[in-house]
Amino acid sequence: MPKSPRPRARFSFSPTVRALFLAAATCGAVLPALAAIEHEEVDKLMQAGKLDEALTKADAFLKDKPRDPQMRFLKGVIQLDTGKRNEAIAAFTQLTLDAPELPEPYNNLAVIYASQNQFDKARSALESAIRTNPSYATAQENLGDVYARLASQAYSKALQLDQNNTAVQPKLAVIRTLFTPTPPGAKPAALVASAAPVPAAKAPAPAPAPAAPPPPVKVAAAPAPVAAAPKAPEAKAPEAAPAPAPAPAPAASTASNAEVESAVRAWASAWASQDMDRYLAAYGPDFTPTGGQSRKGWEEDRRARIVGKSSISVNIENLAIKVDGQNATAKFRQIYRADNLNVSSRKTLDLQRSGNQWHIRKESVGG
Known part of the structure; x- marks a missing residue:
């Protein structure tokens, strides 16, 4: 047999x-x-x-x-x-x-x-x-x-x-x-x-769930307190004052992470609600579609595939953000449901700050 x-x-x-x-x-x-x-x-x-x-x-x-x-x-x-x-x-x-x-x-x-x-x-x-x-x-x-x-x-x-x-x-x-x-x-x-x-x-595949927690690599903000620690051992009272100085750095980093996360979730929300104006506005002017497709052709293709669905759900899990100045990378697990389709995949968005907003420069699946 x-x-x-x-x-x-x-x-x-x-x-x-x-x-x-x-x-x-x-x-x-x-x-x-x-x-x-x-x-x-x-x-x-x-x-x-x-x-x-x-x-x-x-x-x-x-x-x-x-x-x-x-x-x-x-x-x-x-x-x-x-x-x-x-x-x-x-x-x-x-x-x-x-x-x-x-x-x-x-x-x-x-x-x-x-x-x-x-x-x-x-x-x-x-x-x-x-x-x-x-x-x-x-x-x-x-x-x-x-x-x-x-x-x-x-x-x-x-x-x-x-x-x-x-x-x-x-x-x-x-x-x-x-x-x-x-x-x-x-x-x-x-x-x-x-x-x-x-x-x-x-079937027990769900067990690997613990592997996803790499996002806690956001602990990049931790070095700030470490820098303050060496000052503590010094007996001089005046030296204690500089300790708070490093604090603004992690605050700024946290703020940037929050801004990027807000931009990513707003993008997903616009997609799910089929709000094409908001969805397309999430992509920056220098966004280049994959496969050599023109920006206009890509937008028309996205409209055809998004508008008209009876329902769309775009959930984001295990979001990990890395900010480097005016650039940022957001990696996450995307759970997409539309009508009878249910797809789960890893997604990476490369973003760039433009004024007070973050826009998507590149979008890729996997990684």
Whole structure:
């Protein structure tokens, strides 16, 4: 019997530095390094929002390797995000038959069914995902949401049948509070889709969370108190006066860090609220898009990809800021959700002070 494919571990779903470890096997043979590189290239295009380009590359790859489960899954995610739900359902369903050991296709089928209010089918798909990998946290959370939706439907039906039942209304009210959107403009109780397969053996991946805390390198402000310490041992009282002098340095540094953080979070907020004027204003006049694209072409492309989404959520975690005079670097984990797409990645912004404001000069994924 052919050896089942082992999909790549994608640690970007845990609060760690985004790293892709591509390892797979097909029919007992190790996946060639070239294929692994192409998987990563398609994934990067997806994260950059270049879905048409990603789909073209995925189709070209699958023309030669039509049974590659990794690329088939990525193609299904692209179809899901571009609204081709029937095609995505067909892709994920076939994957559950060809690679039943993978829980992610089941999970994404559940996301589609839930968006169509087919909660019984969503529940069945999620239960299959959990049977495949009981440690799959995303499916466990989604199943809880589906159960809550089913409970809401049952309580509503009970209230229709017996409006005098005073015990039902409080229960229904409690259930409904679960679906109050937290992020601005977010859809209630939207299930989380898997953006890439995660092998069951590596389910404990969230454990690496402690690796993210490198941000505390902000302790760069600590040297100031150290400079004051040598003055203390001196017996001369007058020498104590200069000690406070170094204090302004860390204060200024802290202020700069706060300004940069405010600029980064304002940029994310404008993106999430689809406020294109504020979003584009966050980029400085010397910002150069990657890939040789013109500034005008890039702005038009960003408008097309942002405006019109039913909901966008951009969360920033593990933000680490380094300020050097009029320049700054902000590194963080970005969790982006739009409709049925859920992507987590490392992002780096290079900023420059212009007057009293900080503007983005360069934007890159990873690092």
